[in-house]
Amino acid sequence: MRFRLHVSRLDDARDYSGGKRFRLAVVDLDRTKDYPLNFVCMLPLRIGSDGKEPNVFTRVFGDKSLEVAKKLLVDALEAEDDSDVKAEIEMRLKLLEPKPVCEKACVSCGKLFQAEPRKGFKQKFCPECFKKKFAGRK
Ligand SMILES: [Zn+2]
Numbered sequence: 001m002r003f004r005l006h007v008s009r010l011d012d013a014r015d016y017s018g019g020k021r022f023r024l025a026v027v028d029l030d031r032t033k034d035y036p037l038n039f040v041c042m043l044p045l046r047i048g049s050d051g052k053e054p055n056v057f058t059r060v061f062g063d064k065s066l067e068v069a070k071k072l073l074v075d076a077l078e079a080e081d082d083s084d085v086k087a088e089i090e091m092r093l094k095l096l097e098p099k100p101v102c103e104k105a106c107v108s109c110g111k112l113f114q115a116e117p118r119k120g121f122k123q124k125f126c127p128e129c130f131k132k133k134f135a136g137r138k
Contacts, residue, residue, distance in 0.1 A: 001028050001030050001031075002028065002029040002030050003026055003027070003028055003029070003040065003068065003072060004026075004027055004029055004072065004075065004076070005024055005025070005026060005027070005043060005072045005073065005075070005076040005089075006024075006025045006026075006027045006035050006036075006038075006039075007022055007023070007024055007025075007076065007080070007085050007088070007089075008022065008023045008025065009021060009022060010022060010023060021084070021088070022085065022088045023042065024042065024043040024076075024088075024089075024092065025039055025040075025041070025042055025043065026039075026040040026041050026042070026043055026057065026060075026072060027039055027040060028040050040060060041056040041057050041060055042056065042057065043057060043069060043072065043073075043092070044056075044057050044058075045092070045095055046095060046096075047065045047066045047069050047096060057069070066096060069096055070093065070096055073089050073092055073093050073096070074093070076089055077089045077090065077093070101114045101115075101116075102114070102115050102116070103115070104123060104124075106124070106125050106126035106129050107124045107125060108124075108125050108126070108129040108133075109126060109128075109129055111126050111128075112126075113126035113127060
């Protein structure tokens with residue numbers, strides 16, 4: 001299967017709120033070259049579930065979602081001449097970048113460690129102290 005991005009402008013969509021002027025669709029060129037017959041799914045702004053229902057893209061591409069999304073965007077960026085579309089693609093690529101890792105100081109040894117932002121509030125100990133703490137429990 002050869003996946004590509006199909007970018008459609010939404011200039012005529014007057015009632016389309018939120019400032020989104022482009023629709024990025026994933027198409028399969030092995031199916032046919034004619035859009036929308038080769039439509040697979042939309043490329044979402046963010047990959048993964050974020051705690052909600054996984055989107056169609058994630059269901060189609062599974063563990064490879066992020067990899068596939070990046071490749072589609074990078075390929076599209078190279079092929080694109082329109083500066084508006086390029087800006088949109090670059091914005092999408094930025095959204096796919098992993099969130100900045102949050103550094104926390106361990107309450108036990110004071111060492112800085114990398115905490116996942118989502119779980120940050122629970123992570124008071126660095127991995128080593130965490131291990132020691134719970135290994136000592138019987
Ligand atoms: Zn520690």
